[in-house]
Amino acid sequence: MRIFKKHLFLIVVLSANFAALIFLPQTGIKSIEFTLKNFMNFLFMLAPVFICIGLMDVWIDRETMVKLMGKNSNSKGILISFAFGVVTAVPLYALLPVAGMLLKKGSKISNVLIFICSSASIRIPLLLFEVSYMGWKFTAVRFVVNLFIVFAIAIIIDKNLNEKDKNEIYDNAYRL
Amino acid sequence: MSNIFSYYLYGIAVILLSISFVKNKSKTLIALKKSLKMFLNILPQFIAILFLLGLLLAAIPSDVIKNTLGENSSFSGILLSAALGSATIIPVIIAFPIASQLLQSGAGIVQIAVFISTLTTVGLITMPLEIKYLGKKTTYMRNMLAFLFSFITAYITGWALR
Known part of the structure; x- marks a missing residue:
């Protein structure tokens, strides 16, 4: 029962895929094809990320990160x-x-939010790529507006989290 | 999706791993074991997300995405573009070339901008994973705010490029 609850999302999605295979075989097969293709892409992307965080866990001590x-x-x-x-x-x-x-090592939640938000909307290694496809004006406007938005989102969320919420987040990070 | 940006990440990982290995072999092995453990820990969530994404992509043909972003500039069109961007995971490396093509063929700049913003900042189907790392409250707030602010970015971009 606990396993069922823990993996509820996975079970629901797998059932939906299974149902698609039976009732809409074309969509079902296409879905499995996409899933396999994306699985390889995800693994390719995640492998170096997880290697880096494993190294971070071992080499960076809490005091430094704090x-x-x-x-x-x-x-x-x-x-x-x-x-x-x-x-x-x-x-x-x-x-x-x-x-x-970052949370596990004792970073402030607002700082972790700044990290996530800034990385999601402003990616320096990709800026030239964006310029070459979307033009410099499109890229520049988005860059400047996003600068403000990143901090706005981080501040709004941080202000709305109470001590209890924050402690929960840290407890959770230790268990990962 | 093999692109130079993942290779850049691989480069960093390999360099760090080599430095770590030269400095301390056993510590490096522990790090790799930890990497694997942390990865396996979230693997069920990842597999679920991938199957959901597969279903979404199979159910929404690429034509629908192109038509939604390409046609009417009404508010509902913009809202639909934002919904598409929030619900799908398409690497930006693939999204930018498509977006630029659509712009050239007359798509609205606000739609394209809102699509790119929501695509990169709102993760509707990765929410179970995000909850695992950040908790429910933060995840809901972050995605909702990112969704709302995507409209601001898009409208300002549209206004500046008009």
């Missing part, structure tokens, strides 16, 4: 989180394990 991005890191912590975010050009799903590791 000093860099922890409670009293203030503006330096904000800057480091932002800089770390914008150079990390990976999709959201690959960012989350990194965020989990």
Whole structure:
């Protein structure tokens, strides 16, 4: 029963796929094809990310991380989180394990949010790519607007989390 | 999706791994074991997300995506573009070339901008995974805010490029 509850999402999705295979075989087969193709892409993307966070776990001690991005890191912590975010050009799903590791090592939640938000919307390694396809004006406007939005989102969420919410997030990070 | 940006990530991983290995072999092995353990821990969620994405992509043909982003510039069209961007995972490496083509063939700039913003910042189907790392409250707030702010970015982009 516990296993069932723990993997409810997986069970529901697998059943839906199974139903598609039976009732809409064309869609079902196509779905499985997409899933397999995406699985390879995801693995390819995630392998280096997980290697890096494993190394982070072993080599970076808590004190260092707390000093860099922890409670009293203030503006330096904000800057480091932002800089770390914008150079990390990976999709959201690959960012989350990194965020989990940052939390585990004692980074401030607002800093981790800045990291996630800045990395999702501003990816320096991809800027030239964006310019070449969308033009410099499109890229520049989005870049500047996103600068403000990243901090707006991080501040709004942080202000709405109480002590209990924050402790839950940290407890959770230890278990990952 | 094998692109230079994943290779850049592989480069960093290999360099860090080599440095770690030279410095301390056993510590490096522990790190790799931890990587594997952390990965296996979230694997069920990942597989579920992949199957859901597979279903979505199979159910929504690419033509529908192109038509939604390409045609009417009404608010409902923009809303639909935002919904598509939120629900799908398409690497930006693939999304930008498509978006640029659609722009050239007359698609609205606001639709394209809102699609790109939601695609990169809102993860509707990766939410179970995000909850695992950040908890429910933060995940819901982050996705909702990212969704709302995507419209602001898109409208400002549309206004600046008009």
